[in-house]
Amino acid sequence: MSDKVCVGAIAGAFGVRGEVRLKSFTAIPEDIANYAPLETEDGSRSFSVKITRQIKNGLAARLSGVTSKEEADALRGMQLFVPRDRLPSLPDDEFYHADxxxxxxxxxxxxxxxxxxxxxxxGADDLLELRAPGQKQTVLLPFTKAVVPTVDLAQGRIVADPPEGLFS
Structure with missing residues (x-):
């Protein structure tokens, strides 16, 4: 497990005054601002975040130090991370996707x-996209307690009981 977790990504500029289109990967999208400062994966840049409004497919936000459309556009595609210890601990049967x-x-x-x-x-349940050995196509495995009875993060493995015919 990494010591940083990706909580969002910048999708480009929003308007001409330095706002960005922000895609949040948190359970409640607006909560991404609560984990600030957000930083790049290598830790070279750090941003405070102010959500200005909801927009189609994300949020409009102001990031500290970003004041123009050109600066916002230059950040397009940048992923934003927080240290794992800043995230809430989860119940035993819930997992961060990154893990x-x-x-x-x-x-x-x-x-x-x-x-x-x-x-x-x-929308209903999560699916695990698996790369199966010797197959070109990926397989989508329902991530439910019935199909995936064991997730052992300490051992780095998942035990699944897939539906009949899924891997044939």
């Missing part, structure tokens, strides 16, 4: 099913 990505997934018999490439929220 699941990269974990190996085995079936209940120990056979390798794949590696988690992404966690996708489809």
């Amino acid at each position: 699941l990505i990269g974990l190996e997934v085995t079936d209940t018999g120990g056979a390798l099913l794949g590696k988690v490439m992404a966690v996708i929220n489809n």
